[in-house]
Amino acid sequence: TQAATDATPVKMPALPDAQTVTGVKHWTDRLFSFRVTRPQTLRFRSGEFVMIGLLGDNGKPLLRAYSIASPAWDDELEFYSIKVQDGPLTSKLQHIEPGDQIILRPKPVGTLVHDALLPGHRIWFFATGTGFAPFASLLREPQTYEDYDEIIITHTCRDVAELEYGRQLIESLKSDEMMIELLGRENLDKIRYYPTTTREQSPRMGRITNLLKDGTVFADLGIDPINPATDRAMVCGSLGFNVDLKEILEGFGLREGANSDPKEYVVEKAFVG
Numbered sequence: 668t669q670a671a672t673d674a675t676p677v678k679m680p681a682l683p684d685a686q687t688v689t690g691v692k693h694w695t696d697r698l699f700s701f702r703v704t705r706p707q708t709l710r711f712r713s714g715e716f717v718m719i720g721l722l723g724d725n726g727k728p729l730l731r732a733y734s735i736a737s738p739a740w741d742d743e744l745e746f747y748s749i750k751v752q753d754g755p756l757t758s759k760l761q762h763i764e765p766g767d768q769i770i771l772r773p774k775p776v777g778t779l780v781h782d783a784l785l786p787g788h789r790i791w792f793f794a795t796g797t798g799f800a801p802f803a804s805l806l807r808e809p810q811t812y813e814d815y816d817e818i819i820i821t822h823t824c825r826d827v828a829e830l831e832y833g834r835q836l837i838e839s840l841k842s843d844e845m846m847i848e849l850l851g852r853e854n855l856d857k858i859r860y861y862p863t864t865t866r867e868q869s870p871r872m873g874r875i876t877n878l879l880k881d882g883t884v885f886a887d888l889g890i891d892p893i894n895p896a897t898d899r900a901m902v903c904g905s906l907g908f909n910v911d912l913k914e915i916l917e918g919f920g921l922r923e924g925a926n927s928d929p930k931e932y933v934v935e936k937a938f939v940g
């Protein structure tokens with residue numbers, strides 16, 4: 668409505684820490700991704716998050732933590748977001764268009780970084796919903812391929828359409844000449860993509876947590892179960908998902924790591940609401 672447009676503060680000049688939107692893509696009525704300019708001084712490690720947002724109706728910044736979905740080498744920053752119709756931020760953020768400005772606090776932090784894991788042979792990226800974002804960064808990060816011989820990315824969503832951002836990203840890695848040159852064709856063959864849906868028919872149905880517990884994942888991929896001597900994991904999804912997956916990983920003997928104390932797995936909550 669006109670009233671909503673008038674209230675939208677994104678086109679106001681002199682926003683603190685302003686960055687300009689360069690592209691927006693709507694994937695479903697619940698999901699969209701967008702790209703913004705990158706502050707020249709911003710350095711981050713692939714997998715980290717920053718605070719981004721808009722000015723709220725009260726004139727104060729309304730900020731939320733968002734994983735950076737683009738890799739550390741990219742000139743721009745990419746984000747992958749849910750749209751919540753009554754969410755304080757995403758009800759507005761979903762209407763941004765190229766040329767609009769958003770607020771981006773240039774202080775990257777986070778635990779889904781290679782430094783927080785001990786060396787290993789195989790890395791698992793476990794995502795639900797928009798929890799795919801940090802892995803969109805790490806899958807485009809050369810270090811991922813230097814550090815591991817096998818990379819398994821699982822993504823659980825309600826329906827097939829919600830998998831599309833991740834599916835296209837992985838497909839583009841393997842078909843985009845620039846990506847192949849940067850990451851190496853043999854390295855890209857290390858990726859094993861394991862998408863599952865819970866509310867719509869697809870080739871593999873069910874929560875990844877259940878598929879790990881009953882061994883289906885290992886049987887499908889033709890691999891041995893998770894082993895602390897060889898396997899490392901990063902987890903990003905809803906709070907309930909993170910809690911359930913932590914328990915499963917601990918059950919396999921993996922221990923939670925941190926930047927200052929690297930171990931076998933790390934967890935971060937995906938932005939919600």
Ligand code: A2P
Binds near residue numbers: 866909
């Ligand atoms: P489900 O449909 O069984 O709830 P959402 O869109 O609500 O963020 O959920 C994204 C996906 O994560 C859905 O497929 C959902 O399955 C799944 N999910 C939610 N909670 C958990 C959990 N605790 N363990 C495993 N998967 C979960």
